[in-house]
Amino acid sequence: MKKILKEFLISALLFFGTLYVTLQVDWMKALHLYPTIVGDKLSEWVWKISEMSLRKVNDHDVCAPIDSLVSEMCKANGISTADIHVVITRDDEVNAYATVGNHLIINTALIEKMKNESQLCAVIAHEMAHFRLGHIQSAVRQQTIITVFLALITGNGNSNMLANLTNKIISNSITRAKEDEADEQGARYLHAMHLDPMEMANTLETFESYGVLSYFMDHSDSKKRAEHIRKMHFKKNGPYQQILSEEAWVRLKKACL
Amino acid sequence: MESGEIYINESSVRIEDVVPHEDEKERASGCYIMSLVAVMIGLPMPIINLLATGIFYLMSRKGTFFVRWNSIQALVSQVPLFIMNNILFWWTIRILFCYIDLSSAYIAYFITVNLYNIYDFIETVRSAVNTRKGKVHKWHLYGTITDKICKR
Numbered sequence: 001m002k003k004i005l006k007e008f009l010i011s012a013l014l015f016f017g018t019l020y021v022t023l024q025v026d027w028m029k030a031l032h033l034y035p036t037i038v039g040d041k042l043s044e045w046v047w048k049i050s051e052m053s054l055r056k057v058n059d060h061d062v063c064a065p066i067d068s069l070v071s072e073m074c075k076a077n078g079i080s081t082a083d084i085h086v087v088i089t090r091d092d093e094v095n096a097y098a099t100v101g102n103h104l105i106i107n108t109a110l111i112e113k114m115k116n117e118s119q120l121c122a123v124i125a126h127e128m129a130h131f132r133l134g135h136i137q138s139a140v141r142q143q144t145i146i147t148v149f150l151a152l153i154t155g156n157g158n159s160n161m162l163a164n165l166t167n168k169i170i171s172n173s174i175t176r177a178k179e180d181e182a183d184e185q186g187a188r189y190l191h192a193m194h195l196d197p198m199e200m201a202n203t204l205e206t207f208e209s210y211g212v213l214s215y216f217m218d219h220s221d222s223k224k225r226a227e228h229i230r231k232m233h234f235k236k237n238g239p240y241q242q243i244l245s246e247e248a249w250v251r252l253k254k255a256c257l
Numbered sequence: 258m259e260s261g262e263i264y265i266n267e268s269s270v271r272i273e274d275v276v277p278h279e280d281e282k283e284r285a286s287g288c289y290i291m292s293l294v295a296v297m298i299g300l301p302m303p304i305i306n307l308l309a310t311g312i313f314y315l316m317s318r319k320g321t322f323f324v325r326w327n328s329i330q331a332l333v334s335q336v337p338l339f340i341m342n343n344i345l346f347w348w349t350i351r352i353l354f355c356y357i358d359l360s361s362a363y364i365a366y367f368i369t370v371n372l373y374n375i376y377d378f379i380e381t382v383r384s385a386v387n388t389r390k391g392k393v394h395k396w397h398l399y400g401t402i403t404d405k406i407c408k409r
Contacts, residue, residue, distance in 0.1 A: 019366065027361040036356070038353060042353065
């Protein structure tokens with residue numbers, strides 16, 4: 001028994017000694033790594049897979065006005081524009097969603113359905129609030145796991161099914177409470193950029209009328225959420241502004257048809 | 258001399274004194290080869306090689322002293338490896354999917370455990386070769402533990 005104990009001590013000493021020595025090196029610095037490198041690289045990879053299935057719109061008439069709205073919102077709310085990557089996609093589904101790598105996807109069908117720029121801003125504000133409130137992080141983890149798993153099983157990292165499924169996971173994993181929180185924060189964003197915050201409620205009610213194809217079909221009871229926004233109080237902050245010219249708005253809508 | 262017969266009734270016999278039969282050498286060597294193959298197939302799931310050696314031990318339980326001793330040594334040597342690799346495995350999973358930050362501590366542990374894995378791999382190969390030749394290769398600590406566990 002003494003021999004076992006002695007040999008055990010030698011082994012433990014060797015193991016922990018090696019561990020102690022290796023712990024003395026700042027490997028992160030030596031290997032030029034940073035703490036979030038793995039998560040960032042995985043997100044990048046998942047985004048690349050999702051990106052392949054998107055039909056990106058590069059039309060200036062679409063991108064320029066959306067960029068103006070987003071940068072105006074970021075400026076008014078102290079958000080760095082570099083943190084949000086807006087991608088407009090040609091898609092018949094009335095939808096917009098936040099996904100990995102702070103990418104905000106807006107479908108052309110959604111832009112087409114919006115009655116005015118404030119409603120479009122309301123949707124963007126809602127998604128931006130998800131980013132800012134950290135709602136996407138846990139969903140992104142789930143999306144990453146499922147994407148990696150499916151890609152390994154199917155051996156096909158390029159399938160539409162894969163990308164759609166993983167994006168749906170994000171939508172479905174955001175709870176009702178988080179949706180309410182994002183609505184509230186979104187309304188505050190609108191207010192800060194001198195747009196009518198009640199447009200958030202109007203937009204929610206509009207989605208209700210789209211039925212099954214509704215942008216909020218994964219999120220329950222838009223009517224109640226609209227009521228919740230209407231109960232919020234905002235200080236008067238002057239006349240509401242018009243960010244895009246009438247002409248630019250019409251051109252945007254036309255380009256999305 | 259017919260080997261493997263003269264010590265049958267001696268309970269205090271040492272493994273070094275056993276002269277195994279040809280088939281015993283083959284079976285005993287198989288214990289180590291089994292764990293090597295399991296390491297290759299089972300990566301990155303560290304439970305696989307422990308399971309493989311465990312199953313091989315159960316199969317060899319009623320075998321001769323030489324076979325039993327080697328299968329126990331192979332099994333015992335996998336236990337610490339299983340614990341270390343498991344910690345590394347779940348730590349890696351957490352970094353990959355739970356967005357735990359990569360740290361110098363993780364890399365230090367990764368290097369240490371891998372060094373241990375390399376040592377284990379070399380020792381396993383040496384054991385497999387020596388056992389096939391009929392010699393006993395006693396590992397540091399595991400050999401002594403096996404001596405305590407495995408009686409004739």
